[in-house]
Amino acid sequence: xxxxxxxxxxxxxxxxxxxxxxxxxxxxxxxxxxxxxxxxxxxxxxxxxxxxxxxxxxxxxxxxxxxxxxxxxxxxxxxxxxxxxxxxxxxxxxxxxxxxxxxxxxxxxxxxxxxxxxxxx
Amino acid sequence: xxxxxxxxxxxxxxxxxxxxxxxxxxxxxxxxxxxxxxxxxxxxxxxxxxxxxxxxxxxxxxxxxxxxxxxxxxxxxxxxxxxxxxxxxxxxxxxxxxxxxxxxxxxx
Numbered sequence: 552x553x554x555x556x557x558x559x560x561x562x563x564x565x566x567x568x569x570x571x572x573x574x575x576x577x578x579x580x581x582x583x584x585x586x587x588x589x590x591x592x593x594x595x596x597x598x599x600x601x602x603x604x605x606x607x608x609x610x611x612x613x614x615x616x617x618x619x620x621x622x623x624x625x626x627x628x629x630x631x632x633x634x635x636x637x638x639x640x641x642x643x644x645x646x647x648x649x650x651x652x653x654x655x656x657x658x659x660x661x662x663x664x665x666x667x668x669x670x671x672x
Numbered sequence: 673x674x675x676x677x678x679x680x681x682x683x684x685x686x687x688x689x690x691x692x693x694x695x696x697x698x699x700x701x702x703x704x705x706x707x708x709x710x711x712x713x714x715x716x717x718x719x720x721x722x723x724x725x726x727x728x729x730x731x732x733x734x735x736x737x738x739x740x741x742x743x744x745x746x747x748x749x750x751x752x753x754x755x756x757x758x759x760x761x762x763x764x765x766x767x768x769x770x771x772x773x774x775x776x777x778x779x780x
Binding site (some may be wrong): 586596597598599600602603611613614647649656657658659660662663664665 | 673704706708714715716717718721722727759761763766767768769770771772773774
């Protein structure tokens with residue numbers, strides 16, 4: 552069973568770049584079996600899909616965030632990462648990494664526990 | 673973007689009640705609809721996929737139905753552990769998937 556764990560700074564200053572890493576265990580990130588996604592949730596609000604990476608580096612992004620988002624993969628560490636540039640207070644949220652199986656409808660079977668990122672000076 | 677609208681936004685019910693939550697899509701999404709349960713401080717948990725298929729390990733008191741634009745999640749007999757927030761999610765426009773705003777289920 553795949554397990555996911557987010558890590559990264561909990562506080563980021565406005566206009567800077569938010570950087571998070573998701574470490575994968577119980578499955579190989581290079582297997583081609585899974586899509587690897589980032590999803591966020593502002594406090595007390597709903598879920599927003601940020602983007603995903605698959606097939607050794609192909610990416611898809613939410614159009615509303617596309618200009619600021621980069622998702623990448625480090626196969627040697629079995630990790631994938633999120634970078635969100637030019638952050639504002641509106642980017643304060645719990646960030647989850649999640650995965651779904653290639654060849655099925657997009658449903659998120661496995662999730663990390665989430666990590667809170669606060670944007671403040 | 674396909675907009676997903678859930679109703680009600682919040683709901684009070686008692687243990688043993690039958691509860692129905694509705695999700696409406698802004699356009700037809702066939703059966704590309706999933707349901708999640710989220711408890712405070714936890715990640716969402718997949719309950720139902722493809723509108724009506726029960727995820728492995730999920731109790732049979734949960735069921736889903738619908739197609740096109742209108743979907744429902746039904747809990748046949750509420751248990752104490754079912755009090756949580758529920759989200760629908762469409763995958764019709766993959767990879768640009770969207771979630772509903774959530775329905776908070778509270779104890780009456």
